[in-house]
Amino acid sequence: MSENKPIVKLIAKPENLLKTIYTACRTCYSADSPINIYDSTDDKEKMLKLINRVISSGHYSTIEHIQVSFAISNVSRACTHQLVRHRHMSFSQKSQRYVKEKGQFDYIIPPTIEKNPELKAKFEEFMNEISNKYLEFTEAGIPAEDARFVLPNAAASSIVASLNLREMIHLANLRLCTRAQYEIRMMTKAMCDALIAEEPWLKDYLVPKCVRLGYCDEDKSCGRMPKKETFLGVEAAV
Ligand SMILES: Cc1cc2nc3c(=O)[nH]c(=O)nc-3n(C[C@H](O)[C@H](O)[C@H](O)COP(=O)(O)OP(=O)(O)OC[C@H]3O[C@@H](n4cnc5c(N)ncnc54)[C@H](O)[C@@H]3O)c2cc1C
DSSP states (O other), X not given: OOOSSOEEEEEEOOTTHHHHHHHHHHHHHOSSOHHHHHHHOOOHHHHHHHHHHHHHTTOGGGGTTOEEEEEEEEXXXXXXXXXXXXXXXXEEEOOTTTSOOOSSOOBOOOHHHHTOXXXXXXXXXXXXXXXXXXXXXXXXXXXXXXXXXXOOTTBEEEEEXXXXXXXXXXXXXXXXXXXXXXXXXXXXXXXXXXXXXXXXXXXXXXXXXXXXXXXXXXXXOOXXXXXXXXXXXXXXXX
């Protein structure tokens, strides 16, 4: 059984991230060529001033030039199934067709079950049963791609995920929200933390959507921010 925590590592990020975004931003407003703009400065503060202004005004094409990649493991199939719904991301996931389980498959236990000893024991017993059934089928010659039909959402998976900075902000806005499922929220938080560790200026953007909007647009609010109708007035919210 796996420990109940996504394992996330930032494995790729452009060296010249700030300069690339700065060049994209300045090119829009300058008579100078992008090459000259790129070569003109290494002044981080100056670059960030322009970049923050441009992103805050919603000019997002400028951050689409930055691609980052994460190696992610110890997450459930339930979690990765949600992640792969994001259409501007690229994925390579551990295959249940090509990787045959040899013994008890790894699985994730949700914290609500983990903290209840009686239910946890039942959960583990059931995972054992599934594992036995899976092995019975594969040993009888059923190919892994068919035997996997008995595997649960809890089965642990590994995935490499790549996305541009615009999509990263979108992912954070949606999946850091307390309305998002706990595991994808933990995983997204780990992705954001890994990127912010290298690019601290991004902490203002890699936030739940309510922080960005100033209000909550969810039906059920956690209360962190005022509800949309309170913030904008009832008529503006409909
Ligand atoms: C709290 C929560 C609950 C959810 N519950 C459910 C659920 O019950 N059932 C379910 O099926 N899904 C559910 N989802 C998934 C959700 O519907 C989205 O599929 C997922 O969040 C990806 O979001 P997205 O489409 O904005 O992002 P992406 O696919 O990453 O796209 C980013 C943005 O690009 C634009 N875009 C992308 N593709 C298109 C397109 N084809 N046409 C127009 N614009 C496009 C949109 O502006 C979009 O916001 C849930 C998500 C969350 C966060």
